[in-house]
Amino acid sequence: MEESVAALRDTGPLISKDALVQSAELLEKAHQIYGVAASAIIGEYLAYRLLRMGISAQQFSDMHRAVMNATCLKLGVIAVSSSGSTKDLLHAVQLGKEHGASIIVLSNTRRSPLATLADQLLVAAKPAGPLTAGSFHSKISAMLVIELLSQQLLETK
Structure with missing residues (x-):
C-alpha cells in the first residue's frame, strides 16, 4: 500500500499547472486516444472521463486501426x-504528427522515444519495469494525472 501512496505523492511535483492548462487546450481538439496493453486501460478511463464531461473520445x-486513424488526423x-x-x-x-496532429503524451517515463514526439508531455510517477509492467502503482499515478486534467478541463469550460 505504501508504494501506491508514494506513487500518488510523487506524481504531484511532476505535473505543472501550465502543462495541465496547455494539455486541456489541446485536448479540446484531440479526441483520439491511443494505448496498448495495460496502457489501453488508462486510455479507456480517459475516454470515459471525457465522455462524462460531454466530450466524445475514441480509444x-x-x-x-490507430495507424489508419492517424493518416486522417488533423487535430x-x-x-x-x-x-x-x-x-x-x-x-x-509519428504518422499522426506527420499529418499535422498535436500530440499529448501521458507516460510514466519522461525520457522516451514517445516523449520526443510530444507537443505536451504529462508524466506520472512510478515507471514500470519489465517485471512490473501494468502494475497498479504506475496506473494509479496515471489515473491521478487524468483526474487533474479533467479538473482543468472543467475549469476552462
Missing part, C-alpha cells in the same frame, strides 16, 4: 504509454 488499442491525439517505447504506438503517433 484505439488496436494499433492497425490531435493523446498517446498513453507507461514505457513510452511501444513500437506500434510510436509508429501510429
Whole structure:
C-alpha cells in the first residue's frame, strides 16, 4: 500500500499547472486516444472521463486501426504509454504528427522515444519495469494525472 501512496505523492511535483492548462487546450481538439496493453486501460478511463464531461473520445488499442486513424488526423491525439517505447504506438503517433496532429503524451517515463514526439508531455510517477509492467502503482499515478486534467478541463469550460 505504501508504494501506491508514494506513487500518488510523487506524481504531484511532476505535473505543472501550465502543462495541465496547455494539455486541456489541446485536448479540446484531440479526441483520439491511443494505448496498448495495460496502457489501453488508462486510455479507456480517459475516454470515459471525457465522455462524462460531454466530450466524445475514441480509444484505439488496436494499433492497425490507430495507424489508419492517424493518416486522417488533423487535430490531435493523446498517446498513453507507461514505457513510452511501444513500437506500434510510436509508429501510429509519428504518422499522426506527420499529418499535422498535436500530440499529448501521458507516460510514466519522461525520457522516451514517445516523449520526443510530444507537443505536451504529462508524466506520472512510478515507471514500470519489465517485471512490473501494468502494475497498479504506475496506473494509479496515471489515473491521478487524468483526474487533474479533467479538473482543468472543467475549469476552462
